[in-house]
Amino acid sequence: MHTVHLSQPLNLHHTLNSGQVFRWQNLNGTWEGIVRGEFIRLFENEGTHCTCDENFLTWYFRLDDDLDLIISAIDKDRHMHKAITALYGLRLIRQDPWECLISFICSSFNNVPRIRQIVETLCRTFGRPLPSHRGYEFPSPEALADAPLDVLRTCGLGYRDVYVQKTAQAVADGFALHDLRTMPYQEAKKALLQLPGVGQKVADCVLLFSLDNLEAFPCDTHIKACITQLYSPSVDAGTFGRQYFGPYAGYANHYLFHYHRSNRTW
């Protein structure tokens, strides 16, 4: 465990607890997670302490984004101002696209604790155990592609078992997730929408949380409520969000989402 003094704001609690990633656990102040097959431990106390190197922190927590610049770009009204003030240090994460894709297929018509439970069960059932015995890797596309439906079902997936299996088969057969990183927003989204279990909202989550598309604006029930109540009752939330907030609409989206979901008042 060593100390890193970051030049960028980072609030671990807001960031890891905001529903963009599902495998981190807070054990009395210390965050534990498994990223790309590596067990990682983090906590904040006059600097960020971690069992990883600074390059990992920079990559994973997008410290290459100038958060203050981004915040000033999206600080356009009193609603947004409340959210960014209350959640200062909330950052988007640059997570693995494959894990992100499957996690958000599991997220549809579901709640966060259960998403976490399903993802963890998938890892325990189909993922490689870490050499340190501290948990399991996220399963490979091949592992989920070859998984029998009834075993997937026992992981708690419900009717989503087919979505996970077919999407895993598509990725195992060569669907190039990483290529989407360099595509324009509409084109990358169109490609993702081909995958079973991936609709407008899940596609935007994958683009935003794992493929560097900061203009993606995922529209779930919380965001739709925010847009209709606070901004305009009759617009398409996604179109409005991207146009109104601009190139960093995705950051605005996640601040609104987490503020609304954590049951704070506007």
Added chain:
DNA sequence: GTCCAGGTTAGCC
């Protein structure tokens, strides 16, 4: 028992 949760899909018009 009823309701709800980061939606997607198939089947209609």
Added chain:
DNA sequence: GGCTAACATGGA
């Protein structure tokens, strides 16, 4: 293209 019912699961 837009609209709607159906969809497993577990916790409140």
